[in-house]
Amino acid sequence: MNVLVCVKHVPDTETRVKVAADGLHLDLGEANWVVNPYDEYAVEQGLQLKEKLGGEVTVITVGGDDATKSLRQALAMGADKAVLCSDPAFEDADPWSTARILAAAAAKLPCDLILSGKHGVGGDNQQVGSLLGQLMGIPVVTVVTGMDLEGTSLMLKREIEGGTEVVKASLPCVISCQKGLNEPRYPSLKGIMAAKKKEITAWKAADLGLDPATLAPSFQLKKMELPPPRPAGKILSGEIPDQVKELVKLLHDEAKAI
Ligand SMILES: Cc1cc2nc3c(=O)[nH]c(=O)nc-3n(C[C@H](O)[C@H](O)[C@H](O)COP(=O)(O)OP(=O)(O)OC[C@H]3O[C@@H](n4cnc5c(N)ncnc54)[C@H](O)[C@@H]3O)c2cc1C
Secondary structure, three states: OOEEEEOOEEEOOOOOOEEOOOOOOEEOOOOOEEEOHHHHHHHHHHHHHHHHHOOOEEEEEEOOHHHHHHHHHHHHHOOOEEEEEOOHHHOOOOHHHHHHHHHHHHOOOOOOEEEEEOOOOOOOOOOHHHHHHHHHOOOEEEEEEEEEEEOOEEEEEEEEOOEEEEEEEEOOEEEEEOOOOOOOOOOOHHHHHHHHHOOEEEEOOHHHOOOHHHHOOOOOOOOOOOOOOOOOOOOOOOOHHHHHHHHHHHHHHOOOOO
16 A cells, blocks of 8 residues: 655744744744654554555655655655655645645655644644645545554544544545554664665655645734733642632632632
């Protein structure tokens, strides 16, 4: 089975976020960039399917040249091929444009299954996988925590509020992967060395038959701001029984928690 895995290059979640002076962008100068954590489940799932059924795993990203770091990480885990979709016209790609770029690239690649993460940390839109399936006219199953092959179909477990839903989907389809689906492997030293030598295919808008004029974001970001700083906490003093009474009063009257 040939699997295409969508990988987003993101600032790690430990990054202290600052809003840039223009109020429209994040200042990510000091960020450490990594593979989107949910995409690691997707890469792992692709590798497990390849080990069981044969075929190839191709990882793909829409991003700048620095996004090759995440592609190399996925190659080091065991992916066979990598594609970087990079063009000045992609720079402000919103989820719709990102999905259009990925759909155009997927049409040029052999793929029986497309895996994405549940969501991309940073943007948090949870849209790209679903839009990609819609653009390609194939089924989409989201928030998947279990996967088994049954003939030419997939039996999938989805996380829903308070329970699990079991869904059967025919191939080809797009699956968005959730924590719990598997335990992503660490790249081995051999994998890291091999990944350094693997070629990364680079595609620009023209290679994908995309007109840059149609890739402008479909919404306009007006302003970004951090939440107001949290007020300082209260430290109670005095005898313990008095503190407990005071705490209950505060939880009731001020915090409205009880
Ligand atoms: C030059 C350049 C710079 C960028 N800089 C930033 C940035 O600083 N911060 C930021 O958050 N985004 C950045 N992006 C990425 C782009 O803005 C987002 O990919 C897009 O808006 C989707 O947002 P999301 O993460 O909320 O997607 P979601 O819909 O939440 O993502 C769901 C899943 O879709 C797939 N996916 C999402 N985006 C991509 C992608 N780009 N490539 C491959 N698969 C993807 C992943 O599997 C992901 O788990 C940049 C893109 C380019 C081309």
